Amino acid sequence: MSILENSVVSITLGLEDYKSSDDRRLISCTRNLAAGILLLFKHKLELLSPPDSNEALIKQKVMPVLQADGGILWVGDGRKTVDVQQIKDRFKSLNISADWKKFDEVIRYRNDIEHYYSQLNRESVERIISKSLGVIRDFSENELEESALSLLGEDNWKVLLEVDEIYEKEKSKCVESLESLDFFDPVIFEAFTQYCCSECGSDLIESDSSDTNANLVSYSCKACGGSFGYETVAASAVGEHFAFDAHMSVKDGGDLPVVDCPECLEGVYLFQQGICSSCGFEGEHSCVRCEAQIPPEEFDGSGACGYCSYMAEKIMHE
Ligand SMILES: [Zn+2]
Ligand SMILES: [Zn+2]
Ligand SMILES: [Zn+2]
Structure with missing residues (x-):
């Protein structure tokens, strides 16, 4: 079987797992979909591998082989x-594009479903089917120059579209x-719309009341029925x-985007926005003593920079 055929078989099996009434098969649904997408990507690399290179682009190890004419050919090994x-x-070095954001959500869910989630439900898997549809549709149209419909066949495509519609409808109700x-800052709203339930992995999170302050209401997961307080969702989301x-600021330098809130101690303080996402505390960002800007790592809510705090402490103890 070719890699492409394998990919289509995997996706087909995944959708059959989904249609089954046995919820235990939701795990294999997720695995099959993820595997199907990876195979679709490998199919593209196979197409681009030079002839006689033993499919170099899909092999982890590639070795140079001397040719009769003195040239070098890179050949897949093992x-x-x-x-x-x-x-x-x-893909990056070959200029091939894919929807990595959606793809990462699929892979992450596949990894988490077996290890972290205590709940297994159809709604959370529907999100993954919807994301998979997005990845497959874009990739087949943009990189394989074939419609996803003709690639996967009418039956598969219909299931994908139906599930996508159900999911999108539910998701937009939640976002509404x-x-x-009213959130302390728009970025917190954005984070809430992307938050996935810690119990089941679904991102169908809605608020229990509307038209009020976000920190005064609780939140529920539409998929598993879990209920969460504002601070819990805010801190994780x-x-x-x-x-x-x-991660990048630690790796490449630059200011930390968030620090622990010095006021409530449990919340995430948005340094750039100057507000705690949990308790709404707004700290002083320039030192009250020397007027210097306080860097995130010295931010302790006292209003003084690290140096002035240290000096004040020293004087007190003398
Ligand atoms: Zn849930
Ligand atoms: Zn706080
Ligand atoms: Zn200072």
């Missing part, structure tokens, strides 16, 4: 094929309920939202 990160790297609330920026 059976191991590229992993997710290698696919991303090769969040939109009616905002932390998650800035995780990548925080």
Whole structure:
């Protein structure tokens, strides 16, 4: 079977798992969809591999081989094929585009479903089917020059479209309920719309009341029925939202986007926006003593920079 045929079989099996009434098959649905997408990506790398290179672009290891004419040909070595990160790297250097944001959500859910979630439900898997549809549709049209419909066949495509419609409808209702609330900062609203339930992984999170302050209401997961207080969602959602920026600032230097809130101690303080996402505390960002800007790592809510705090402490103890 070709890689492309394998990909279509995997996706078909995944959708059959979804249609089954046995909820245990939701795990294999997720695995099959993720595998199907990865195979679709590998199919593209296979197409681009030079002839006689033993499909170099899909092999983890590539070795130079001297040709009769004195030239060098890079040839795939061994059976191991590229992993997710290698696919991303090769796509980047070959200028192949894919919807990595949606793809990462699919892969992350596949990884988390077996280890973290205590609840397994159809709604959270519908989100993954909807994201998969987005990835497959874009990739087949943009990179394989074929419609997803002709690639996957009418039956599969119909299921994907139906699930996508159900999910999008539910998701927009949830976003609407969040939109009616007043958040301390718009970025917190954005983080809430991306937040996934800690129990089941669904992002169908809605507020229990509308038209009021976001920090005064509680939130429910439409998929598993879990209920969460504002601070719980805010701390995870905002932390998650800035995780990548925080990682990059540690790696490449630059200001930390968020710090622990010195006021409530449990909230995530948005340094750039100057407000705690949990308690709404707005700290002083320039030192009350020397007027210098206080960097995030010295921000302790006292209003003084690290140096002035240290000097004040020293004087007190003398
Ligand atoms: Zn849930
Ligand atoms: Zn706080
Ligand atoms: Zn100072």
